[in-house]
Amino acid sequence: MFKIVKREEMSQGTVVLNEIEAPLIAKKAKPGQFVILKANENGERIPLTMAYTDPERGIIAVIYQVVGKSTALFKTLNVGEGYQDVIGPLGKPTHIEKLGKVVCVGGGTGVAVLHPITRAMKQAGNHVIAIIGARTKDLLILEEFMKSASHELHICTDDGSYGRHGFVTHALKDILDKEKVDLVVAIGPVPMMKFVSKLTKEYNVPTLVSLNPIMVDGTGMCGGCRVSVGGKNQFACVDGPEFDGHQVDFDELMMRLQAYCEEEKMCHNEFCMLEESWHKK
Amino acid sequence: MSVETTAKEKKQKKSRVQMPEQEPKVRARNFFEVPTGYTAEMSKEEASRCLQCKNPGCVEGCPVGVDIPGFIKLIHDGDFTKAIRHIWTMNSLPAVCGRVCPQESQCEGKCILAKKGEPVAIGNLERFAADWERANGTGALPPKAAPTGKKVAVVGAGPAGLTVAGDLIQKGHEVTVFEAFHKPGGVLLYGIPEFRLPKEIVAQEVNFLERLGVRVECNSVVGRTVTLDELFEQGYQAIFLGVGAGLPKFMNIPGENLVGILSANEYLTRANLMKAYLFPKVDTPIPRGKDVVVLGGGNVAMDSARTALRLGADRVRLVYRRSREEMPARAAEAHHAEEEGIEFFLLTNPVRYIGNEKGRLVGMECIKMELGEPDASGRRRPVAVKGSEFKIDCDLCIVAVGTGANPLLTSSTPDLKLNKWGYIDTEPASGKTMKKGVWAGGDIVTGSATVILAMGAGRIAANSMHAYLMRGW
Numbered sequence: 079m080f081k082i083v084k085r086e087e088m089s090q091g092t093v094v095l096n097e098i099e100a101p102l103i104a105k106k107a108k109p110g111q112f113v114i115l116k117a118n119e120n121g122e123r124i125p126l127t128m129a130y131t132d133p134e135r136g137i138i139a140v141i142y143q144v145v146g147k148s149t150a151l152f153k154t155l156n157v158g159e160g161y162q163d164v165i166g167p168l169g170k171p172t173h174i175e176k177l178g179k180v181v182c183v184g185g186g187t188g189v190a191v192l193h194p195i196t197r198a199m200k201q202a203g204n205h206v207i208a209i210i211g212a213r214t215k216d217l218l219i220l221e222e223f224m225k226s227a228s229h230e231l232h233i234c235t236d237d238g239s240y241g242r243h244g245f246v247t248h249a250l251k252d253i254l255d256k257e258k259v260d261l262v263v264a265i266g267p268v269p270m271m272k273f274v275s276k277l278t279k280e281y282n283v284p285t286l287v288s289l290n291p292i293m294v295d296g297t298g299m300c301g302g303c304r305v306s307v308g309g310k311n312q313f314a315c316v317d318g319p320e321f322d323g324h325q326v327d328f329d330e331l332m333m334r335l336q337a338y339c340e341e342e343k344m345c346h347n348e349f350c351m352l353e354e355s356w357h358k359k
Numbered sequence: 360m361s362v363e364t365t366a367k368e369k370k371q372k373k374s375r376v377q378m379p380e381q382e383p384k385v386r387a388r389n390f391f392e393v394p395t396g397y398t399a400e401m402s403k404e405e406a407s408r409c410l411q412c413k414n415p416g417c418v419e420g421c422p423v424g425v426d427i428p429g430f431i432k433l434i435h436d437g438d439f440t441k442a443i444r445h446i447w448t449m450n451s452l453p454a455v456c457g458r459v460c461p462q463e464s465q466c467e468g469k470c471i472l473a474k475k476g477e478p479v480a481i482g483n484l485e486r487f488a489a490d491w492e493r494a495n496g497t498g499a500l501p502p503k504a505a506p507t508g509k510k511v512a513v514v515g516a517g518p519a520g521l522t523v524a525g526d527l528i529q530k531g532h533e534v535t536v537f538e539a540f541h542k543p544g545g546v547l548l549y550g551i552p553e554f555r556l557p558k559e560i561v562a563q564e565v566n567f568l569e570r571l572g573v574r575v576e577c578n579s580v581v582g583r584t585v586t587l588d589e590l591f592e593q594g595y596q597a598i599f600l601g602v603g604a605g606l607p608k609f610m611n612i613p614g615e616n617l618v619g620i621l622s623a624n625e626y627l628t629r630a631n632l633m634k635a636y637l638f639p640k641v642d643t644p645i646p647r648g649k650d651v652v653v654l655g656g657g658n659v660a661m662d663s664a665r666t667a668l669r670l671g672a673d674r675v676r677l678v679y680r681r682s683r684e685e686m687p688a689r690a691a692e693a694h695h696a697e698e699e700g701i702e703f704f705l706l707t708n709p710v711r712y713i714g715n716e717k718g719r720l721v722g723m724e725c726i727k728m729e730l731g732e733p734d735a736s737g738r739r740r741p742v743a744v745k746g747s748e749f750k751i752d753c754d755l756c757i758v759a760v761g762t763g764a765n766p767l768l769t770s771s772t773p774d775l776k777l778n779k780w781g782y783i784d785t786e787p788a789s790g791k792t793m794k795k796g797v798w799a800g801g802d803i804v805t806g807s808a809t810v811i812l813a814m815g816a817g818r819i820a821a822n823s824m825h826a827y828l829m830r831g832w
Contacts, residue, residue, distance in 0.1 A: 102585065106584060116541060121642050122641075122642035148642055294625055294633070295539070297605075299624050334616065338646075
């Protein structure tokens, strides 16, 4: 078992942080890489990109949003309990180099994935501007982490309850209008990455996105995570998870993410009903 | 006429004992094993057909050289305990091999009885011996050599790796198997369906190795979690790579990323390893198509088609570009598939997939093929018939047209020499790679082949590894 040593709820309990004992993975993991977690014998294999690692303590941290049955099950795991299986590190690490000015754009739980990349970009000697966004103030995560990981932090909320009123793309556009940017890293919901990439293409600024399609093994074996990048098929698990945002077919990705939406609903509802009846007892 | 010849003729006249099977209509809707196995009486009866040849062709035909007449005689004598132990000396996975080997082109194909009639049912007898041991055996382990103090790492817990582990543990070495998935078994677990190879049997075969002292480390992606050089630093003196081919091939035709098109690897992994056929009792879903098309003509295509049927499909069509004769599937699999109602669309190739506005598969366009001149594989090359395009409806398509070399491990180990297809280059007689202390075998060397060929490669490598550990490179 891979023990949970720290657990924290964020965003009104819709987002959960787990620090997990996984010394071998912690030693190897680099920013941008992911792990696959499976809660128990009958569990599903769920890929999650790591938010941070601490090789000395032998821990990795993941931050996930509760969206379906599997993540709802993850949420029930307390400190001292754990995951039956954790596999990784998987995927290619982010290519970190000194480029000059880098803007890191994050939305939702994508901020968790963006955080180690932001920090590494800063450590590599780049001037790093971070933009993070959420629907509303209470859903914003890792503000303090992102502040220390970057040189400047901009915050946007869709409803204006905190920071700038508007989308991350608005804040990004202002920066692109003002200064020369060498790289944009965008990680968040697929529509966010799509619109960031569309914007940066107009400005001709290279853009990296991190994709999280449906996958089973995470080692290149199933091909379920295939995405069209520049008209070619790529496997997110081994060729990615990061790709050139200007080349990714986001619309196709969004359709492929819906492959199991009926099954998801059925499975999740059943689980919620069980949980509820269990709590009533 | 001598007495011997009379006995021989008598044996030749006896017909092969058929193994009982579930009725096609019944089994096509459940995941239980199709053939239900011999009884002790049936196996003795079948064993009595063996002529006990002095120069047995069957042994020559076996990639791991099991003494077939030897164990059949023991079955005939009713000493099942000795029979299984006799098999174990050459084969660590008899319950698996009895079920999935292509006997018709190996041992049974070389059986002298096959010349005039039906060969001895060697596979069925091997299966019986292993199943009998599991149900009634003492569980006593075969003897092990004294500890050598040498440490061996095996990468990949599939048929090749498990064979190496079984051979080397019995020779007294310390063996650890590293498996990327959360359970050991490799293709035996994720690839071959429950109705052909119950997963409990795979678990038992692995448990047998663990009882012999083999350590199995799951969730270890060698190349990522740990590298080969790090394994050497940790004190492993010899490493065997049996990571399988495992990179799915697609058709590369328009529409292939529509929802409803899966590689056979993904479809079967969901069904077998993740047990998605039990969804929602387990959490991994699997698409349940009503009108299913499977592309390909090998065992994996048959397994996919038969799985689709069991998942509730109304109609399953197998689309294969050559003719029945060229189908690479094991004869029994194609036969079972047809019995269950799978339709074969032969000499047919897909041209493009057709989707709806939601990006979901609703059909495909195919074209008729005809056989031309033989190609490099010796099989006649299929050529498209101009203007013969036609459309078929389908809501699920499983692509079972083979696999390529998975570069995950090899790309992290630059000093391994690869061939032009990305498979590991080895010395055939020993399984040695170009990297010192590293051997390889199975699909990552040959490309997609069979369980038993991977085991044969494992056997060759294990012998060479043993020699190296005891005497040097």
